[in-house]
Amino acid sequence: MNYKEKELIIFDLDGTLADSKAPLDNDMADLIIKLLEVKKVAVISGGMFTQFEKQFLSNLPVSTNLLKNLFLLPTTGTRMYAWKDSGIEKNSTELSAGWHEGYSENISPEDRKNIIKSIEEAWEESDYKLPEHIFGERIEDRESQVTFSALGQEAPLELKKAWDPDKSRRQTIVNILKEKLPHFDVSMGGSTSVDVTMRGVNKAYGVNRLRDFLNISLEKMLFVGDEVIPGGNDFSVKEDGVDCINVSGKGETMEIIKELL
Numbered sequence: 001m002n003y004k005e006k007e008l009i010i011f012d013l014d015g016t017l018a019d020s021k022a023p024l025d026n027d028m029a030d031l032i033i034k035l036l037e038v039k040k041v042a043v044i045s046g047g048m049f050t051q052f053e054k055q056f057l058s059n060l061p062v063s064t065n066l067l068k069n070l071f072l073l074p075t076t077g078t079r080m081y082a083w084k085d086s087g088i089e090k091n092s093t094e095l096s097a098g099w100h101e102g103y104s105e106n107i108s109p110e111d112r113k114n115i116i117k118s119i120e121e122a123w124e125e126s127d128y129k130l131p132e133h134i135f136g137e138r139i140e141d142r143e144s145q146v147t148f149s150a151l152g153q154e155a156p157l158e159l160k161k162a163w164d165p166d167k168s169r170r171q172t173i174v175n176i177l178k179e180k181l182p183h184f185d186v187s188m189g190g191s192t193s194v195d196v197t198m199r200g201v202n203k204a205y206g207v208n209r210l211r212d213f214l215n216i217s218l219e220k221m222l223f224v225g226d227e228v229i230p231g232g233n234d235f236s237v238k239e240d241g242v243d244c245i246n247v248s249g250k251g252e253t254m255e256i257i258k259e260l261l
């Protein structure tokens with residue numbers, strides 16, 4: 001793969017740029033800032049924009065003149081946010097602190113209710129025991145996405161990592177949900193989570209919206225993620241024909257960024 005010809009570098013967040021829901025560390029932040037000086041960068045994650053602010057932006061001491069090169073796609077690419085002078089037109093929603101929404105593909109309230117019910121049924125049918133302790137919400141309605149987190153949104157990382165290390169539990173839930181929700185996309189998200197979005201609205205959808213907004217062909221993009229595997233929430237990007245690198249964690253991602261520089 002010729003890294004030099006890549007114009008847009010797209011990263012997953014959890015498990016790729018940082019540990020699940022953990023803040024971006026300083027070494028990674030330095031590398032991303034250096035990358036923003038020479039390439040456009042996008043981050044696509046299952047979390048909401050508020051999670052991007054907390055986990056990513058607040059730990060990225062970047063000068064504002066570079067932010068026009070950064071594009072944020074929360075909730076698995078079902079929305080996109082751009083910096084005010086990026087050249088991307090905003091849709092109706094105005095956001096504070098210089099960021100605005102480029103698009104949002106929301107699921108109707110009625111469908112969201114139905115998805116929540118299906119997730120509850122899928123858990124029952126999976127025969128997994130309810131965890132002894134739940135940390136925060138288990139099912140979160142994010143408007144453009146409904147997310148199931150087996151141990152709760154706020155569960156400690158160590159517990160999350162131990163819950164489904166071989167991905168078989170999430171895969172079971174994904175398979176049951178796909179049967180129940182044939183008109184939606186279902187994929188594994190973070191270490192304990194499963195995400196439901198509108199059919200065809202996934203990370204690949206976000207990548208294609210970026211292609212149109214930025215006028216950068218898919219060949220000139222590189223995607224780096226830790227779930228570029230069947231059933232994983234990064235896999236749609238590979239299926240779409242974008243050059244993808246599957247990483248085991250942020251250490252490997254840092255090596256890739258150093259090569260890009």
Ligand SMILES: [Mg+2]
Pocket residue numbers: 012013014015016189190225226227
């Ligand atoms: Mg990930």
